[in-house]
Amino acid sequence: MKGLAMLKIGEIGWIEKENPKCGPMDAICKPIALAPCTSDVHTVWEGAIGERENMILGHEAVGEIVEVGNLVKDFKVGDKVIVPAITPDWNSIEAQNGFPMHSGGMLAGWKFSNFKDGVFSEYFHVNDADGNLALLPEGVDPAAACMLSDMMPTGFHGAELADIQYGDSVLVIGIGPVGLMAVAGANLKGASHLYAVGSRPNCIEIAKEYGATDIINYKEGSIVEQIMSKTKGKGVDKVIIAGGTVDTFAEAVTVLKPGGIIGNINYLGEGEFVKIPRLEWGVGMGHKTIVGGLMLGGRLRMEKLVSLLETSKIDTSKLVTHTFQGFDKLEEALLLMKDKPRDLIKPVVLI
Ligand code: NAD
Ligand code: ZN
Structure with missing residues (x-):
């Protein structure tokens, strides 16, 4: 064959x-x-x-x-x-x-x-x-x-890993096919403000159709600044990572509220370590959970x-x-x- x-x-x-x-x-x-x-x-x-x-x-x-x-x-x-x-x-x-x-x-x-x-x-x-x-x-x-x-089971698993609850504010980083399914999954699970990070026009359009309420273009400035400005400095309840690099975790930890969860479904193809920023992680005591899963x-x-x-x-x-x-x-x-x-x-x- x-x-x-x-x-x-x-x-x-x-x-x-x-x-x-x-x-x-x-x-x-x-x-x-x-x-x-x-x-x-x-x-x-x-x-x-x-x-x-x-x-x-x-x-x-x-x-x-x-x-x-x-x-x-x-x-x-x-x-x-x-x-x-x-x-x-x-x-x-x-x-x-x-x-x-x-x-x-x-x-x-x-x-x-x-x-x-x-x-x-x-x-x-x-x-x-x-x-x-x-x-x-x-x-x-x-x-x-x-x-x-x-695509669908991976994106939806991101919403499961982040344990989306009714009314949660959610940030989805990366809206390729996996991230788009994460948007759809988070929406089905009851996300309220659903921020999707992406730049390609057709992905943005479909993210909105799947339930994204706000689009963040990571090429037009830092994700952290844009999220903090949109949430009046509070940050988000949950983050799903479906794109980016080993450096994306620092941004996710920074915008996460205490008690929040980051669900990673991105396949980290390069880089030796994932760095967690000490202060933003509540000097180790912020109850900010990071989970990654297949x-x-x-x-x-x-x-x-x-x-x-x-x-x-x-x-x-x-x-x-x-x-x-x-x-x-x-x-x-x-x-x-x-x-x-x-x-x-x-x-x-x-x-
Ligand atoms: P993709 O490349 O189409 O989408 C990733 C998106 O992230 C792109 O739109 C890209 O513009 C965006 N991006 C890149 N850098 C960014 C940054 N710094 N900040 C924000 N966004 C950024 O990929 P995909 O097909 O949607 O897959 C996403 C990831 O999920 C891949 O790494 C893939 O290998 C992985 N994956 C994991 C599983 C699993 O079971 N966990 C299964 C399938 C795929
Ligand atoms: Zn695949």
Whole structure:
């Protein structure tokens, strides 16, 4: 089979591999819709998780099942499924402890394009099919559903990590596709003033549609000054970080009220340390919590998220700005994600 792979750090290319084998609890799928991710860019061009040779990329897919293991109960050949980026081992100790995304070790629930071949392939393997796949409901567009693999669960996890409560004032730093989903998630959870930091016109427009009340352009002055001026020096209850760098935490801590929470979902691809400003952190006693997490993954989450699409509570198709037809267009779509033209939010390849 053919797949688009990371050949080594900084280099991608098409390769041929043997078809994946299906274990008793697993499924083999062929793709219907695929999306490249900023995380693929960190992995290949920043070498952020270290060297990987000839590893097929991609972790965002809607697919069709072509084979199931003999212990799989709820799925059959021909089913159209949403495939989460994170596919935990649900019988692991870490999953029993409430952190399935770390099943088998820190971040090890993230298997596609990390520890095993990803979904940018004619066929791909899904572990624990009953625990990880969700049926694509009739009438849900595969391109919109592809945003459920990673963008929506990651953005929404930001709102969970920050523990948004009714009426909270919330700052979302970075409004690429993940940050836009964080805006939507925070809004659903009851944020009042919802400040979104971004500069690209189409992202700003969609952030407003998803519930942002104020836009902060980080290119027009410091986030701290702008937030402090808008909140009359009080700061915000919660911050979700979905863009920026290791230096973004200092700004987030500074604008956070005592008792506030920062939920980070940004993948820190570069820099050795995250610095926390001592005074602004209440000299260590400010009750300012910082949490960072990988999205949850798994079947239940996918089923619940897709129910938000079915009931039109969220429209993820707004994120899809570029659509390609045909498996061979994957490379073009991934390179577009790397180059990030200003009008790009998310490309999807339909097969
Ligand atoms: P993106 O690059 O499209 O969006 C990031 C946004 O942050 C951009 O709009 C950019 O302009 C903005 N930004 C950059 N520097 C900034 C600064 N100093 N202050 C404020 N904003 C700034 O990326 P994305 O696809 O939305 O993904 C966001 C991050 O989430 C990436 O690092 C990605 O790898 C990561 N991610 C994490 C998970 C997870 O499970 N935690 C899953 C998927 C993606
Ligand atoms: Zn992703």
